[in-house]
Amino acid sequence: CLHSFLDTRGCDYHRSMSSPLSAETSCSRLSTHLAWGALSMREVVQATRAARNALDPTQQGGHRRALQSFLGRLHWHCHFIQKLESEPRLEFENLHSAYDGLRPEGQNSALLEAWQAGRTGLPFVDACMRYLHATGWLNFRMRAMLVAVASYHLWLHWREPALFLARQFTDYEPGIHYSQMQMQSGTTGINTPRIYNPVKQGHDHDPDGRFIRRWVPEMAGVPGDAVHEPWTLSAALRRRHGAAEYPDPIVDHLAAARQARQQIWQVRKQAGYRAEANAIQERHGSRRSGMRQRGGRSPRKREREAPVVQQAFDWGQES
Numbered sequence: 001c002l003h004s005f006l007d008t009r010g011c012d013y014h015r016s017m018s019s020p021l022s023a024e025t026s027c028s029r030l031s032t033h034l035a036w037g038a039l040s041m042r043e044v045v046q047a048t049r050a051a052r053n054a055l056d057p058t059q060q061g062g063h064r065r066a067l068q069s070f071l072g073r074l075h076w077h078c079h080f081i082q083k084l085e086s087e088p089r090l091e092f093e094n095l096h097s098a099y100d101g102l103r104p105e106g107q108n109s110a111l112l113e114a115w116q117a118g119r120t121g122l123p124f125v126d127a128c129m130r131y132l133h134a135t136g137w138l139n140f141r142m143r144a145m146l147v148a149v150a151s152y153h154l155w156l157h158w159r160e161p162a163l164f165l166a167r168q169f170t171d172y173e174p175g176i177h178y179s180q181m182q183m184q185s186g187t188t189g190i191n192t193p194r195i196y197n198p199v200k201q202g203h204d205h206d207p208d209g210r211f212i213r214r215w216v217p218e219m220a221g222v223p224g225d226a227v228h229e230p231w232t233l234s235a236a237l238r239r240r241h242g243a244a245e246y247p248d249p250i251v252d253h254l255a256a257a258r259q260a261r262q263q264i265w266q267v268r269k270q271a272g273y274r275a276e277a278n279a280i281q282e283r284h285g286s287r288r289s290g291m292r293q294r295g296g297r298s299p300r301k302r303e304r305e306a307p308v309v310q311q312a313f314d315w316g317q318e319s
Contacts, residue, residue: 023139031171081175096189121249124202136170
């Protein structure tokens, strides 16, 4: 698996990791082997460096860039594991206390169960969840979208979705898992809230609806772009195309996203928010070399000037 990725499958990794159609083969698929110890991180890093260095930089630029991108994600893998080791409460508590009480602790069981079952009425979301049920794996962007829908559109506390996903992922790694759950739920205090539009994600990463039609068979006969928004069809047309049994959306995803965004940003305006965020950044932020020199400003000063100091990286090494 390692060598097929380094030699052939990974040549377009950096461009193909986002779509579930291409990620299945273009991602390394090493995350399960790393999580279970069949391969060591040191072995994977050294093999990747060797493969990258063996390429002719004048003729294999794309492949070299892909392997360099993968190396970066291997570093982030360890960075996130270290977060949990240094602060184990990440598994149970919001990293930034300003988000305590923002979402109800008692889950809306109907919304949670619909999300878990792949019955939200949002076809691309449901396709990704059903694919995860069947395979135990999903590429990073789609994992992030599933958590965003649970956290923002359905306004569920991240704890129960985290436990559910931990039981689905064959590559479950606690340090990555809980760091990413909080990052994608917007509770770290140092990351941009990423509220994915689940319909746009479908158009971007499954433009022909091939992934949806395969994993949500109720959509198999729905023509054209309607596969992304079947609620736009009349009841008669849905019956004609065999989609009558597929549920309507359990929320208005656009209205829910607007409301979630407003509530999240109101929290960020609270007195004392920035001071606690600075302390979190000091403890958990990246120590990448060169950050201080870039733009002539220190990381702390840049953090004061903008609400974002990190971006979301790897979940399962994007692999």
